[in-house]
Structure formats: C-alpha cells, structure tokens
Amino acid sequence: MDRVPVAKLAGVSHRYGAVTALEAVDVSLPAGCMVGLIGPDGVGKSSLLALVSGARQIQTGKVEVLGGDIGERRFRASVQPRIAYMPQGLGRNLYPTLSVFENVDFFGRLFGQGKREREQRIAELLASTGLSPFRDRPAAKLSGGMKQKLGLCCALIHDPDLLILDEPTTGVDPLSRRQFWELIDSIRARRPGMSVLVATAYMEEAERFDWLVAMDDGKVIGTGTPAELRAQTGQTTLDGAFIRLLPEERRQAHHELVIPPRVDDGGVYAIEADGLSQRFGDFTAVDRVSFKIERGEIFGFLGSNGCGKTTTMKMLTGLLPPTDGAAKLFGKAVDASDLETRKQVGYMSQSFSLYGELTVRANLDLHARLFHLSDDRRGPRLTELMQRFGLEPYADKAAAELPLGIRQRLSLAVAVVHEPKLLILDEPTSGVDPVARDEFWALLVELSRGQGVTIFISTHFMNEAERCDRISLMHAGKVLASDTPAGLCVARGQPDLEAAFISYLEEATGVEKAPVAVDPEKQAKMEVDRSSNKAGPSAGQSAFSMRRLLGYAYREALELRRDPIRLAFALLGSVLLMFVLGFGISLDVEGLRFAALDRDQSPESRAYIQNIAGSRYFIERPPILDDADLDRRMRNGELALAIDIPADFGRDLRRGHWPEVGVWVDGAMPYRGETVRGYMQGMHLQYVQQIIREATGVETDYPVNIVSRYRYNQDFKSIYAMVPAVIPILLIFIPAILMALGVVREKELGSITNLYVTPVTRLEFLLGKQLPYIVVALISFVLLVIQSQLMFHVPIKGSLLALSFGAFLYVIATTGFGLLISTFTTTQIAALFGTAILTILPTVSFSGLTTPVAALEGASYWIGQFFPASYFLIVSRGTFTKALGFADLWPQFIALACFIPVLTALSVALLRKQEK
C-alpha cells in the first residue's frame, strides 16, 4: 500500500448496551479505489461505515478520515462536504412522498447549491443513471434498484471525494445490481480520485472490488485484494475463503453441503397455482402466476425485494385471497376459513415472527398447544425438535436475545412442530452468515429427502437458488421462467444462474445494456463549471445558511402536504376538538329534571311547584307517587331535585303555621349539586317574598342590597368563557404534537442521517422544520376564529389584530415546545403521548383555565409562570371578552416573545448532530 489511506481506524470499539458491535478494530483503508467490507449481517460493517462517515459518535479509539480526526467537531464540519454516505436499507435516507427530482434537489440545497447549479447537476445525474423518465415519480413508487440509483444521485450531487455505500444492492434484482456497479465504474472513470467504501453481503459482488476487509463478530478477520484472500486460504471462491477465515470453533460445525438427488415419486402435486393475481388498487403485485410443485420437491422462488414473492406465498397460505386465479394445496382449493388444510402447512414469514419475550421452549410449547398436539405427544416432540435443531443450549433464553442464525432455526422448528407435509418459507436465510445458512439448509434437506416434506422457499441469493430442485425466476409480479437451475442456464446458453437470470430480465424489461453515454466534451466543460463554482465562497461551510434552512422548510412542507392523515389532524383536528370542548365542557347547569311529591294537592302547593317549574333551569317530570318512587327515581339519576310538600301545607300556610318544605338534591356530581341548591334557595326566597307582598303589601328585604355584576359574560353562558379558553389549549396541543412528530419521524425512518452527514447545522434544521408548522398552526388559528364566530357566535369585543399577533407569537413558542420534546424522545409514539401529557396538563391545570393563576400556590404557580399558555390565555380572554387591545396586553406579548429564543436555544443544545 503506497498511497495515503483514505481512512485509518486505530483501536476502535463500539457497543450498543451489552452488545459489542466493533472490538478493537485497527485497519487502514487505501484511497482512490473501491474498498469492500464483507461479512454477514450484524458483524459491525454498518457501525464501521457510520463511524467513518461521521454519522455516529466514536466511543473508543481514533478514526482518521481524509487526513484528519473525524471525532473532532470542527474538522468534521469542514470535511463533511467531501463525504457522501448512503445508509443501509432501500432508500432509507430518501423521502418516500417526494418525487425523484425533489429528493435530489433537497440534497443540492443542503450543500448550498444555487438554483441553476442544482438544475444542471440534477439533469446530468438523472440522465446518467437512466432516471430522467421518472423525474416526477414519488420515491416510494420506485423499484428497489431505482431507489438505490436515486440514493446514489443524492449522494453524488456535491462531487464527494469519499463515497460510502452501506449494502447498496441487498435485495435488488441482478440486472439492476449489475447496472448499479457499472454506474459506479463509470463515475469512478470520470473522477479517478474518488474513494469508494462499500459493504456487501453478496460474496460474488466482492470479486469486483479492489481491496477487501472481511469481518466477523466485530473483528477484522482478513484484508487484501480478492485474489490475495483466495490465495491465503487456498479456496477457489470468496465464499469459501470467508468460511476459512472464520475462527476455528465457528468453522468446525461446517460441512460442505451435499444435496442427495430427489427420487421422483410419480408427480403428485402439493401446490398447484393457476393464474394467481393480486392487485392493490391500481398496483399489480402479482400478475397471473402459474406453477406446480410436486410432493417432496424443494422449489425455489428467486427474485428481488418487492417482486411479488411474499404476496404469492401469502395467497398460498390463505392469508390473502387472490384477486384472480386459483390455488390448490394437495388437490384442495385454498380457503381462508378451512382450518384442516392449515394443519398440513408450516409457514415461516420473512421477518422473525415469534414472540421475542417468550423463551425458546415457551414458543415451541405455545405452538404445539395451538396445533392441539396431545399431552403425551407434546413433550417428546419438543425434546426431539430441540435436539435436532440444536436448540437445547438456548431452551430457557428469551427468543429476542438469540443470534439471528439460531432464531431462524427456532422459527423453522416452530414451523414444523405439527409435522406438516408442506413448508412455505419466505426468505428464511436473509442476513444469516454462510455457515449458519448451510446448517439451515442441511435441516431442509433432511426434511425433504428424509421425510418427504415439500418445501417452497423464496430467496434472493443465487447460490441458494442453485440448491433447489426447481426454481421460478420472478420479476415485477411475473414468473419469467421455471425449470431446474441447470435447465435455465442451458436454455439461455449462460454459464451460471446469475447470468441466465440477467438474460431473462433483459428480455422481459427490453433493456439491452444500461447506456451510460456521456459526451466527454460536454462533461469536461461541466467539470470546469464546477471547479469555478467551488472556487467561490463555499456555502457548504458557512455557519448559517438561509438556503439550507429554507431547503428543510420546503421539503417538510411538501411532505406534510402529501400526508393526508397528518394534514387532516393538523387542520380538522383542532376544529373537531373545538366542537367537542366547546359543547362538551359546559358549566351551565340547566335542563335539570325535578319532580314533586305533593302530599297536599292544594292550590298553594301547586303554586309553589309551578313557581319552580317556571324557571328556565328546571324541567318538570311526572309527579312522584310515594317515598319509594322518590327513592327509585333519584337512585337511577332521573331526578336532580325532588320536592316533598307535606300534607296540610296549604292550610298551615293560610293559618301562619310555617309549613316545612323538604328538598332532596342529587349530590353525586358536587358542582351540579351545589348549583342546584343555590338555585333552589334563591327561588324559594323569591316566592316567599312574593306571597308576603301579596298578603300584607309589605316588602321584606335585606338591610343592604348586593348588586351583582357578572362582568365580561353578562348572560353567564359557559360558551363565552369556554371558547376563548379552548383556543390556547388547541394551539399548543396540536402544533406541539405535529412538530414533535415531524422531527421524531425522521429519527424513526432514518432520514435524520441527513442531518448527521451533511453541512446543515442544528439551528438550520430546527428552524427549517419549524416554519411549515407555524404556518399550519396559523391556518388552524384562523379556522378556530371563524368557527368561534359562525358556530358558537362568541363575539370578539377587543382587538382582532392584537389577538392575531398574540397567536403568532404563541404558535412560534408552542411549536418550539414541540421541538424541545422531540430532542429527547426517540419513537413517534413516545413523542405523541409525551407531548400530549406535557401540554395538556399544565395548560388545563396551571395556566388559569379552571383555577385562576392568582389562586395557585407553590410548584403549580411557578409551572404556570413558565408556561406560554398562561400568557396567551390572558390575551385570548382579554380580546374576546374584556375588549382589550395592544395597549393593555403588551406585557403578555413581551413574555410570549421571550419564550421563543429560550426554547430554540434549549432545543439546539439538546439535539445531537451525531448518532450515539
């Protein structure tokens, strides 16, 4: 190695909790060539790449990239514009609802490119990757191969010196895979100085790399060119070389897999599929697929992710009724409600779908019981399975804690617990290392050849497909061809299965060879253009760039507009909740049902009852018959008030004997009871004064008059108080939730990586994301005001302008509050409920909504003082009911304005620019 390394790791270790991802790794990666990291899932390849790209924080050790320490913040900021990083997973750092153009355009903005420069570069990139015809198609609707090409466009928009690709071709069909590597080659031919760092799980791909790092269990187990590795181990294939490099104890279990030939038993079919189709809306996932699988056969489905393998399997298991066509299992039509056929089938789905919290034994036992294995058969069967599948050492471990290979063995054991005649296995070995994969296949061979079990398996590994008795090649929902692997090669005149598959694909898609035609002259000109661009003050490194901020704002707005559920929640949610709260929390006590037990039945007693029935608060119910009736009707809640008028009431009243009226109030709801009692006493007093006046002409009265003035709400209607109070609640609740979700969504979906590896700063990221939500919150404020006028008829007595200005400051603060919460939550569901609780509780209890702030004490008082809703509530109530304007409310405006910088600063401080 005579060149300066592009990256140098010294003593690098990395752990996630108790799991060690990298252990004391020392390695230098040569520059200016293609370096490949090889090894199965979970050996630390992704962690290593994330550390080199600067996306992940270094725990121990030192990582030098492009001649500097990537652990150092300032160096990282300066070197980031030279690195491009494409994380693992199809289109993981892309935005699914954005179109191809919009995705690349967003990355251009993050690197501070102007409009003209972006358009020129995007046109060029899309042309060279063949994506130009799909410019306006949303990323979600691209095939896996196209998604990866789009990811590459996004990575190359700023001409990086180091391109980091984490498993870019996993799950992509072989034709797209070949096109992808040809594309990389042509880019490297144009920019020979560029270093490329790739991780892959396909050994056959690794052959084309210049230099390899073989990894296992967090350690580097070998380095060198492919030829060197093969020579070192004395193997002819890289797969074999890799297995030789594994430590002794891992290798021991490995035997060369030999598949005994199948004895044809006369062509009885286990599965017959005839013209199966599945359409979801206008998307056809499976298109007229037909095949027949003989009993005892190992039949393979080979194809890329999303080509319809899983959907076909789901139709065969009865999970998904086919849109068209028919399927038969053992000669019987597949029927979702037929439980008998299901007992003959074992199914293993793509992902691990057992209960992770249960132990190995409990999982097996549960499934044995659900298949109703009799008690005396169950015990021996479990023992037998655990022994044969090598699960005994793990019997009492929770399934979630097992390594991937063991977990897949457990899945298979569970799938065969009831000794099915047919096994349907959906990509069972995805991500499993070669040794474990061979062990898994040994079990399959035993089941097939030893017990005559029919096996239907899907895979995207060529070498696995070669082991099947027969395979079907699948692409875009169609079966391209079905035959024995050798037969397929012969039919296309190709040396191996991969080449045969590619040849079938080319025929099906009508592509001969991906043309990567770029006019050299034009290209030279572009390079010149670019270097002149680069010479200018590079926006990529400035401390604050409005362009990057607006880039985020624009993208967030586009995404929000295309997500109907979130948008509906944002705009209709507040209107619906205003309706519910406005009508629901009514403190008006009226429409109260009362009835009287009139034991007297005199004109006087009737007049007394009439006096109450005439009130607007009470509704009279049929008279009470007796004491038992009174008791019953109060108990079932029919009556809020019962009046008991004694016999001789009228006579006693006439004679001045002071009769006594008894009143029963339902106190189950204390607030209502208190009010009913107040009403009743008031009406009684009025009536008494009236009869005295009528009888004697004398006004009985109090020594003083207390003149009550219900201010701000003369009619004392709950709605006039509720509406101004509900607006502050809704303007914190919904904007804060949406804001928090907006940021945490990126963490969950993976696009937050773009914050980690591009020059965008935390402040730009946060403010950019906040802008669209401020606009949405203001629209919802306008809707709420309109609703208050048209639906609730609550007039705004003060200044509408002051109210709007207050709302403007308030929603900046409340979205800021959502940002703050998003910095310390990691899942959307936690962000959602966390924000709901943290906004509702202080707003309802400590902001003066029910209890005036002045009446609060201790902690409640101080929480209220430091909560923006307290101030906007005064503004809202003041402008709606108290006829106030700017002149009266300026202290509240100042307080609200103070929240904005404080919340933003806190969020910036708490947000991480690197993953932990």
Added chain:
Amino acid sequence: MRFATLSTTFSNIYRLGLKELQSLRADKVLLILICWAFSGAIYTAATGASQELRNAPIAVVDEDQSPLSRRIVGAFYPPYFRPPQQTTLAKLDKGMDSGRFNFTLVIPPNFQHDVETGRKPDIQLNIDATIMSQAFIGATYIKTIALGEVNEYLTGTRDATETPIKLTTRVRFNPNLIGVWFGGVMELINNVTMLTIILVGAAFIREREHGTIEHLLVMPLTPFEIMMAKIWANGLAVLVGVTFALLVMVQQVLKVPIAGSVPLFLAAAACYLFAAASIGIFLGTLARSMPQFGLLVILSIIPLLLLSGGVSPRESMPPLVQHIMLGAPTTYFVRLAQAILYRGAGFDVIWRDLLAMTGVGACFFTLALLRFRKAVTQSQV
C-alpha cells in the same frame, strides 16, 4: 363434532390469552404505566383539580372605612378566599382585566351610617364571569357572608330573615358535596377507557408490525379467537387494576364511601372493558402504523371522556351531541357507574344501560372482526 370445535375454540382463546399475559408481564414500562394509572394518577386527579371554591382572589374598595365595612372585609379568609386586597376604584378595572382579581366588592361612603338608618345602601359585587366554575358559587358565598356580617352587626344573629315557609334542603349521595368523591371515581373511569383502548389497540398494531398475528392466521386459528384472547387477557389486567383502585385507592386512601355493590360494578366494568377493547382493536384496524393510531386515539378518546357525562352533566349539552354520544359505550358506563357507586342502584335499575353498552361493544367487535384479516395482510403492502 360441534362440541369438539367449541372446546377447541375455548382452549385456543385460553392459550393465546395466557401468552398475552406473559407478554404483558415482560413489558416493564407498560406495567409501571398501569400501576400508576390505578394508584397515583387517581389520587392526584381526585385531590388536585377540583371545581370547589379555593383561594379565590378577591379585592375590596372600601370607601367607608367604618367598623362595619372593615368587619365585612375581615370575613373573607382561606380556604375559600385569599385575604382580600385593598384597591381603589381607579385600579379595579385593570386588576379584573388582567385576571388578578376574580371578585371585587365596592363598599360605598357612608355605608355604615346608611345601614343603621335603614336606607339600604348598595354594595357592588363584580364577578369575573369568564371563570365559570367559580363565579356562581363564589358570588353566592360572598353574598351570604356579607349579609351575615351585616345581620350580625344589627341583630346579633347571622340569619335574620323569617319566612312563612321553611325550606329544608338535604343533599343525597354526597351530603357535604365533597369534590374528591366525584373526581376520584370519574378519574378511575377515564383511566379505564384510556388504558384499555390504547393497550389493546397498540398490542394489535405491534403484533401486526412484528408479523406475529400473520403467523397466527396461518395456523388453525380464527380471527375471532385471536381477538377474544387479546380482549380477555388485557381486560383482566385492567380489571385487576380497577379492583385495586376501587377497594384501596377510592375506599381506603381517598375515603370515599361506596353506596352500591362492588361486585355488580366490577361485572359492569368487565362488560365495559369488552366494549372499550373492541374499540381499541377497531381503531387498530383503521390505522396503518403506530403514529397514525396515536393520532386516531387522541381524536376519539377526548370526545369519549368529555362528552360522556363524566366531566360535565349530559343534560347541559346540545341535544345533537347527546344523541351522538348514545353510540359510545362510555356514556352508559359513566351513567351506570354513578348509579351504582354513588346512589347504590341495583341490577334492576342499571340493566338497560348494561345491555345497551354491551350491544354497542358487540357492534364494534363485529366491525373489527370484519376488518381484521384485511388489516393484517395488507398492512405491509
């Protein structure tokens, strides 16, 4: 044969339910949440927020400064009122506008003199009617206190009015109108609603995302069995919480007397849990992901809690809202819970509500069942 399938169904539901309980036991965060919801949450909600008058801020403009006026001012004290603040007519409006005082009392010049000479002077009482929960009750208290002081000054007794008809008011079911009695039990009902819907709905979505439900569907199990297992297991966990909350938190800690039969209430609660869990699964079949489920839950739980009669009385809502809410099981549960726990109602009183509630629950269960298969298999597409 018929008997055999029935016993298979029961055994499947039982087995799957046991698994559900094991999964629940493994989820520490959820367990802590459930424990809190049935202990601390009920205590803080019952004792914290109340609609009773407490520490009401009051100000007085005393332009008389006589012994009588000072006597009135001195009669306002905690816990109902904060000690009155002296203010002036000029500052009165400002104080009320900013919400510093909710009540102001203006005692005019020559007040004592006018009272003594029988001229019936006016006292002006300003009430901030935007604080609905305190305004009416507070005004009633202030009037009673002020009149009592004047009467006592004049005649030596607080109650000077003699009327030809005596009124004896008795409050049933909660004689002293203690807010905690109401708040504690209503919080319990709210938490049952919230926990059950979230617990069951989220469990459904989580299993769907992990593919475990799909796995169950390819075994000889029916969606009916899978749903019933989820409902009984999670329902049982919540029911244990309810029993604890009622017997320990409500009766022992908060000292709320329970008028009716606890077993009857728990039986009704079990029916309600079935209904709420069905709503949870139904929402789970509507949502495509966990965050969507969260948004749906918020938009459906808030109306359930606020419009069912547990916060403010149903009769003061518009008729339209009252009718819509008859389609929610919570309305019936709140009504029958109040009847059993506060008013000691028996089965003869509540059976109609019980029947309606279970019926509504069965409707949601059927809806969820119809959507079940589709929601499971198409979620990953």
